[in-house]
Amino acid sequence: MTVTLQVDKSLCGGAGLCRAMYPDLFTLGADGLSEPLKTELTTAEEIEAAEDVVGCCPTEAIVVTGLDDA
Amino acid sequence: MTVPALPTGLFGPDYYQDPYPAFAWLRDNAPVHEFRFPVGDVRTWIVSRFEDVHALLGDSRFSNDAEAYASREFIDSGMVMGADTVVSRILTVLDPPDHTRVRKLAMGAFTPRRVAQWREPTERIVAASLDRLAESERPDIVDYASAIPAAVIGEILGIPFSRYNDMIHAIDRAFRPNDDKNVVTRAFEEIAEYGRDLIKEKRGMLGDDLMSVFIQARDGDDRLDEDELVAMLALMIMAGLDTTRNLIGSAVLALLDHPEQRKLLMGDPELVPGAVEEFLRYEGALTVGLFRFAKEDMEFAGTHLPAGAPVVAALQSANRDPRRFENPDVLDITRKGPRHVGFGHGLHNCLGAALARIEAGVAIPAVFERFPDIALAIPRDEVAYAENWLLRGLASLPVHLNTPGR
Ligand code: HEM
Numbered sequence: 274m275t276v277t278l279q280v281d282k283s284l285c286g287g288a289g290l291c292r293a294m295y296p297d298l299f300t301l302g303a304d305g306l307s308e309p310l311k312t313e314l315t316t317a318e319e320i321e322a323a324e325d326v327v328g329c330c331p332t333e334a335i336v337v338t339g340l341d342d343a
Numbered sequence: 344m345t346v347p348a349l350p351t352g353l354f355g356p357d358y359y360q361d362p363y364p365a366f367a368w369l370r371d372n373a374p375v376h377e378f379r380f381p382v383g384d385v386r387t388w389i390v391s392r393f394e395d396v397h398a399l400l401g402d403s404r405f406s407n408d409a410e411a412y413a414s415r416e417f418i419d420s421g422m423v424m425g426a427d428t429v430v431s432r433i434l435t436v437l438d439p440p441d442h443t444r445v446r447k448l449a450m451g452a453f454t455p456r457r458v459a460q461w462r463e464p465t466e467r468i469v470a471a472s473l474d475r476l477a478e479s480e481r482p483d484i485v486d487y488a489s490a491i492p493a494a495v496i497g498e499i500l501g502i503p504f505s506r507y508n509d510m511i512h513a514i515d516r517a518f519r520p521n522d523d524k525n526v527v528t529r530a531f532e533e534i535a536e537y538g539r540d541l542i543k544e545k546r547g548m549l550g551d552d553l554m555s556v557f558i559q560a561r562d563g564d565d566r567l568d569e570d571e572l573v574a575m576l577a578l579m580i581m582a583g584l585d586t587t588r589n590l591i592g593s594a595v596l597a598l599l600d601h602p603e604q605r606k607l608l609m610g611d612p613e614l615v616p617g618a619v620e621e622f623l624r625y626e627g628a629l630t631v632g633l634f635r636f637a638k639e640d641m642e643f644a645g646t647h648l649p650a651g652a653p654v655v656a657a658l659q660s661a662n663r664d665p666r667r668f669e670n671p672d673v674l675d676i677t678r679k680g681p682r683h684v685g686f687g688h689g690l691h692n693c694l695g696a697a698l699a700r701i702e703a704g705v706a707i708p709a710v711f712e713r714f715p716d717i718a719l720a721i722p723r724d725e726v727a728y729a730e731n732w733l734l735r736g737l738a739s740l741p742v743h744l745n746t747p748g749r
């Protein structure tokens with residue numbers, strides 16, 4: 274099963290923590306809001322990175338789906 | 344070619360009352376400006392344009408960790424916050440991966456679901472604070488604004504009142520400039536003692552409050568240890584009290600200064616969230632951010648910085664940068680458009696923003712609702728800001744609550 278990474282722009286406040294943590298995975302768009310640079314995560318490092326950001330984002334805007342563990 | 348000098352010395356008495364002329368000068372003439380930081384007399388750089396402030400706060404070549412990266416001069420100046428105490432390892436100074444670890448454990452306590460539950464206690468505390476303001480012989484908005492975050496944080500942390508007050512006072516002593524280092528050291532020891540007491544007591548009565556969540560927070564096998572819990576408790580008080588007080592005080596003043604904006608706000612409650620963002624932009628609670636330190640020799644925004652260079656991000660300068668905001672010196676609660684940096688940006692952006700937004704959104708309009716005839720009780724030019732290099736807040740704001748004949 275693939276792991277996908279998305280940002281819910283209706284929740285994102287543009288705090289930029291995701292990009293500061295992992296510039297390879299996130300950028301801030303012209304609207305100042307976060308955009309994933311990759312939507313399918315394959316390596317264990319990427320998946321762990323995405324989970325870190327999910328835990329740190331102040332608005333719960335980052336959505337990672339397809340993880341096996343609960 | 345000669346460039347006129349800075350209109351006011353940075354971090355001097357005139358600057359504290361009105362830093363904006365100096366910020367405008369810096370943005371135009373020296374966007375990354377080297378100077379000697381007067382508190383501690385240390386070689387420092389100040390960054391003033393929005394774009395550069397934004398970049399600085401998101402740039403991993405900078406660290407908040409003075410102990411690891413700051414210049415010798417900075418460390419020797421005694422500017423390192425709570426050096427050698429539990430507080431020296433708080434979230435605000437950590438770099439990844441430690442920052443990631445603690446921030447994740449802490450952020451779990453600020454879920455949107457839990458934040459939503461804080462509105463009701465906030466409304467109750469604001470109503471009680473308004474009653475106390477009404478009974479006061481010399482009503483002062485800064486007293487009102489201080490009482491609210493202290494009570495709200497105490498209640499949502501779920502900690503008993505007396506030790507909590509001791510803790511607040513110890514923190515106050517720890518950060519008040521004092522030539523006697525022993526007083527400061529003792530204050531930090533007290534913070535640790537009170538913190539441990541509070542946590543011990545709390546372990547016996549765990550509930551759904553913030554402190555219980557911190558105590559029980561788990562990430563896999565990971566959890567916050569005793570020192571980290573004490574640091575987190577102290578951090579909530581250090582980061583959550585004076586900031587919120589300042590925002591409420593400055594916003595009430597802004598609305599007294601701008602009756603048309605106040606009328607607009609009181610006429611339409613839907614404007615409140617946007618107004619809070621505008622207050623954070625127009626007169627945010629932090630003039631500048633915490634120190635950042637260059638981890639290596641580097642170029643930043645066209646300026647060479649040596650490793651260890653202390654750099655401050657002028658948040659209120661960024662928030663008033665005409666390159667970013669149209670008519671930046673105008674208060675406009677209906678402003679749409681780019682996000683301010685009143686809550687910082689990047690790794691260390693404000694963890695408590697959601698709570699701060701609730702507190703401000705309830706406390707600011709409530710004053711004008713309850714006291715429609717409120718007016719300044721001193722001449723406008725006697726309203727003064729406290730001389731604090733980090734926080735921007737009114738020292739006091741005496742008001743008449745019911746102005747007869749107005
Ligand atoms: C109006 C109120 C507030 C304002 C304007 C404000 C502003 C800020 C700013 C600008 C920063 C970033 C500082 C920097 O990067 O140098 C920050 C960080 C922080 N704030 Fe707030 N804050 C407010 C209220 C609160 C409250 C109520 C809490 C908690 C109860 C809180 C907790 C924190 C924490 C823990 C950090 C550090 C986050 C990290 O290092 O990852 N703040 N705040």
Ligand code: SF4
Pocket residue numbers: 280284285286287288289290291292306307329330331332333334335
């Ligand atoms: S950390 Fe969250 S709120 Fe901040 S920019 Fe990234 S997605 Fe948006």
